[in-house]
Amino acid sequence: MREKRKGEKQRKKENNTEKIFFEMDDNTRKIKFIFDLDGTVTSEETLPLIAKQFKVEQEIEKLTQETVQGNIPFVESFIRRVFILGKLPVNEVADLLETTKLYPKLVDFIQKHAGNCAIATGNLECWSHKLLKKIGCESYCSDAVVENNHVVKLTKILRKEQVVEQYQKEGYTVVFIGDGNNDLEAMRVADIAIAVGMTHNPSKSILPITNYLIFSEEALCRQLNQLL
Numbered sequence: 001m002r003e004k005r006k007g008e009k010q011r012k013k014e015n016n017t018e019k020i021f022f023e024m025d026d027n028t029r030k031i032k033f034i035f036d037l038d039g040t041v042t043s044e045e046t047l048p049l050i051a052k053q054f055k056v057e058q059e060i061e062k063l064t065q066e067t068v069q070g071n072i073p074f075v076e077s078f079i080r081r082v083f084i085l086g087k088l089p090v091n092e093v094a095d096l097l098e099t100t101k102l103y104p105k106l107v108d109f110i111q112k113h114a115g116n117c118a119i120a121t122g123n124l125e126c127w128s129h130k131l132l133k134k135i136g137c138e139s140y141c142s143d144a145v146v147e148n149n150h151v152v153k154l155t156k157i158l159r160k161e162q163v164v165e166q167y168q169k170e171g172y173t174v175v176f177i178g179d180g181n182n183d184l185e186a187m188r189v190a191d192i193a194i195a196v197g198m199t200h201n202p203s204k205s206i207l208p209i210t211n212y213l214i215f216s217e218e219a220l221c222r223q224l225n226q227l228l
């Protein structure tokens with residue numbers, strides 16, 4: 001029997017129905033770029049921004065540093081963060097986050113290739129939806145119940161690796177781009193992991209599983225275009 005060639009149509013008997021499938025080669029693969037939000041697509045961290053505006057800076061700064069360094073597990077950090085920030089008016093937080101500074105060339109890439117891009121952020125949807133709409137690709141967030149304009153209950157903490165796995169099951173080659181300890185699992189599961197050190201140095205924990213380490217927006221856009 002001759003070897004099957006890449007890109008060749010194959011026929012396969014399955015459950016008594018004959019399926020035609022196409023074995024994808026490098027030119028026909030489906031690729032999905034999944035981006036962390038904070039410090040990866042935004043050029044400033046959103047949490048300190050909220051903290052400054054609502055004067056809970058010290059509590060949040062301490063928590064952010066510990067989390068970025070990997071000293072506090074992400075889930076614990078997240079719950080503590082929501083406890084501190086949940087009291088703030090949700091609409092005001094969303095309006096503030098809409099003004100977060102972004103990497104313009106990267107956002108341009110995302111908008112040009114929106115079908116190939118997604119954002120995975122641990123931040124709550126009710127805080128981030130305006131900012132995410134501005135970026136303009138599909139997104140995955142954590143969820144909470146909001147009552148009287150305040151967060152009253154966490155209902156989902158996003159596990160970014162599950163977003164990666166979902167796309168892989170759909171046949172995508174997944175590239176994950178992140179900078180923090182909370183991106184570690186997603187980057188480990190992804191087919192290609194890109195660590196960025198554009199806003200701050202990438203968390204040390206992600207370096208061993210990183211395929212590319214990138215320190216500028218231009219270099220990142222160049223790399224993404226090469227992977228397309």
Ligand SMILES: [Mg+2]
Pocket residue numbers: 036037038039040178179180
């Ligand atoms: Mg980040």
